Amino acid sequence: MLSEQEQIRRESLQKIISYGINPYPAEEFKFSHYSSQILENFIDGEKVIIAGRLMRRKIQGKASFGSIQDAKGKIQIYLNRDIICPDEDKSMYNDVFKKWLDLGDILGIEGKVFKTRVGEISVNVEMIHLLSKSLKPLPQPKVDTDGITHDAFNDPELRYRRRYVDLIVNDYVKETFLKRSKVINSMRKFLSKKDYVEVETPILQSIPGGAAAKPFVTHHNALDVPLYLRIANELYLKRLIVGGFEGVYEFAKDFRNEGMDKTHNPEFTQMEVYVAYKDYHWMMSFTEEMLEFICLEVLGTTDVKIGNNTISFKKPFKRISMLNSIKEHTGIDISKMGVKELFETCKKLNIETNDSMGKGKLIDEIFGEKCESNYLQPTFITDYPIEMSPLCKKHRDNDELTERFELMVNGKELANAYSELNDPIDQKLRFEEQIKLAERGDDEAMLIDLDFIRALEYGMPPTSGMGIGIDRLVMFLCNQSSIQEVLLFPQMKPEKWDTGPNKKEYLKLNIAESWIQPLYEIGYTSVSILLEAKPTAVHQKLNSYRKKNKLSIPPILLEEVEAWYK
RNA sequence: GAUUCGUUAGCUCAGCUGGUAGAGCACAUCCCUUUUAAGGAUGGGGUCCUGGGUUCGAACCCCAGACGAAUCACCA
Numbered sequence: 174m175l176s177e178q179e180q181i182r183r184e185s186l187q188k189i190i191s192y193g194i195n196p197y198p199a200e201e202f203k204f205s206h207y208s209s210q211i212l213e214n215f216i217d218g219e220k221v222i223i224a225g226r227l228m229r230r231k232i233q234g235k236a237s238f239g240s241i242q243d244a245k246g247k248i249q250i251y252l253n254r255d256i257i258c259p260d261e262d263k264s265m266y267n268d269v270f271k272k273w274l275d276l277g278d279i280l281g282i283e284g285k286v287f288k289t290r291v292g293e294i295s296v297n298v299e300m301i302h303l304l305s306k307s308l309k310p311l312p313q314p315k316v317d318t319d320g321i322t323h324d325a326f327n328d329p330e331l332r333y334r335r336r337y338v339d340l341i342v343n344d345y346v347k348e349t350f351l352k353r354s355k356v357i358n359s360m361r362k363f364l365s366k367k368d369y370v371e372v373e374t375p376i377l378q379s380i381p382g383g384a385a386a387k388p389f390v391t392h393h394n395a396l397d398v399p400l401y402l403r404i405a406n407e408l409y410l411k412r413l414i415v416g417g418f419e420g421v422y423e424f425a426k427d428f429r430n431e432g433m434d435k436t437h438n439p440e441f442t443q444m445e446v447y448v449a450y451k452d453y454h455w456m457m458s459f460t461e462e463m464l465e466f467i468c469l470e471v472l473g474t475t476d477v478k479i480g481n482n483t484i485s486f487k488k489p490f491k492r493i494s495m496l497n498s499i500k501e502h503t504g505i506d507i508s509k510m511g512v513k514e515l516f517e518t519c520k521k522l523n524i525e526t527n528d529s530m531g532k533g534k535l536i537d538e539i540f541g542e543k544c545e546s547n548y549l550q551p552t553f554i555t556d557y558p559i560e561m562s563p564l565c566k567k568h569r570d571n572d573e574l575t576e577r578f579e580l581m582v583n584g585k586e587l588a589n590a591y592s593e594l595n596d597p598i599d600q601k602l603r604f605e606e607q608i609k610l611a612e613r614g615d616d617e618a619m620l621i622d623l624d625f626i627r628a629l630e631y632g633m634p635p636t637s638g639m640g641i642g643i644d645r646l647v648m649f650l651c652n653q654s655s656i657q658e659v660l661l662f663p664q665m666k667p668e669k670w671d672t673g674p675n676k677k678e679y680l681k682l683n684i685a686e687s688w689i690q691p692l693y694e695i696g697y698t699s700v701s702i703l704l705e706a707k708p709t710a711v712h713q714k715l716n717s718y719r720k721k722n723k724l725s726i727p728p729i730l731l732e733e734v735e736a737w738y739k
Numbered sequence: 740g741a742u743u744c745g746u747u748a749g750c751u752c753a754g755c756u757g758g759u760a761g762a763g764c765a766c767a768u769c770c771c772u773u774u775u776a777a778g779g780a781u782g783g784g785g786u787c788c789u790g791g792g793u794u795c796g797a798a799c800c801c802c803a804g805a806c807g808a809a810u811c812a813c814c815a
Binding site for chain 1: 740748749750751752763764765766767770771772773774775776777778783784806807808809812813814815
């Protein structure tokens with residue numbers, strides 16, 4: 174059912190067509206200025222052509238005001254009947270503009286720049302071109318002189334589902350996504366200046382590797398095999414280092430079939446970079462250099478406001494090993510502890526455990542519970558337990574640790590990096606360890622990618638790799654606390670659409686076509702629902718619907734309704 | 740998955756103790772030659788999320804469900 178306003182717009186559309194205007198013209202519309210250019214460089218009397226959406230309209234007799242929103246902002250337009258219609262025929266103003274155009278229509282405007290009495294730079298309109306008619310009314314948020322927004326369009330579900338509307342009416346949304354684009358561009362610029370090669374690796378993988386996460390499964394018909402959407406691209410990028418690239422990187426969409434919340438979307442973007450002959454110490458410097466560069470390029474400063482905190486991305490960042498961090502925040506030295514003692518320590522610290530947890534997992538729990546949230550300023554946490562880092566090289570000084578770091582910012586993980594494990598025999602053992610862990614109850618089994626082992630057997634130079642969550646980085650730099658705000662189209666439950674009655678179904682029961690829509694409207698949305706109801710009730714409801722909606726068809730007889738049930 | 744809160748006009752929201760569904764914006768008609776969220780007058784617009792129940796009577800109370808938000812848990 175169309176709302177009254179939608180019906181009125183459709184009627185206006187018909188009138189426009191009858192008047193001889195094509196509401197959806199095919200021709201290119203050449204405009205001379207963006208709104209921002211006119212506002213920034215006011216030239217009284219300059220002739221301009223602009224194009225955009227009509228966002229405000231205020232009719233005052235012979236004169237009207239409006240505003241046009243284009244890609245770069247908004248500008249006021251002023252219309253005067255006798256300027257638009259210099260001849261006898263005033264219909265272009267009186268009918269077309271005043272009656273048949275609506276807020277939301279896309280217009281081309283020709284006119285001259287001037288300042289109103291109140292001093293606002295405006296375009297005095299000489300000619301209007303309708304470029305596209307809008308049939309659905311927009312929400313109408315208004316900002317007053319104190320900067321307070323009235324009637325804000327702020328229901329998250331509606332905003333995410335109709336991002337196009339969100340972008341039209343909420344200026345800050347567009348800014349977020351412009352900034353996101355800038356962040357990615359400047360990261361790419363940084364990487365490509367180093368002469369590393371941007372590559373693309375498979376999204377459909379037969380073995381989903383490189384991380385511990387549940388994948389999405391799909392099926393390839395011609396090969397008749399299952400394929401997985403990638404959870405990470407790490408193993409492919411390392412194959413390329415084997416192949417002789419010095420440095421490779423990819424901005425990768427990864428897919429993880431797990432819970433969704435404010436910080437997790439089923440598909441998300443990571444940038445991973447791998448560089449030959451480097452180690453994780455080098456990568457720390459590289460990472461802080463890159464982040465500082467991006468902040469300066471995008472924000473012009475290394476000080477970023479996140480919530481109530483100001484975070485400084487000025488290098489160098491603090492570095493601390495995981496074990497020292499735990500010692501610092503709990504006073505407990507766990508460096509020499511075995512599994513049993515770790516379980517006891519967790520108990521003492523009120524950390525929940527279960528039997529499937531190995532040593533690494535326990536340490537990770539302690540860190541996650543007691544330390545992680547303390548690191549507001551960018552901090553590299555280094556040297557993770559070996560059990561939780563199956564793709565990472567053993568620490569040069571300690572067999573139980575790995576050469577790994579995570580970069581914590583505002584209490585959350587932003588980047589993760591290793592000195593990459595390049596010993597194929599060790600790698601195979603580590604994969605097998607993971608499978609043992611998986612058998613103990615962890616359902617996120619890492620399958621063994623034998624081709625990856627084979628690649629390592631050919632020899633991979635010592636390499637350091639780093640992955641950084643683009644969505645998280647953008648959240649930080651845009652001061653947004655939810656990932657949905659930095660994704661144009663965050664994943665939502667599929668929308669339910671009212672597609673109307675399935676007429677064939679009803680016709681099969683010999684129901685007259687004129688009664689199908691009424692049946693549907695009063696709740697008998699399918700034949701099976703209808704047949705469950707009593708014919709007498711259906712009969713009564715139909716006739717009262719007829720009366721209420723003043724249908725021009727004769728009342729239905731009970732016998733007719735009963736006939737459907739035979 | 741748990742708890743709490745919410746769902747009323749195109750949008751933002753009121754709606755008291757259960758008693759004829761409301762406001763602002765938007766829309767329509769009329770008046771008005773430069774307005775700054777808001778000129779004036781009049782008017783139209785509703786599956787009060789859905790389905791049951793209680794009641795003479797339900798937007799409101801009870802039960803079940805759908806959807807959403809927040810917090811927590813789980814998972815990286």
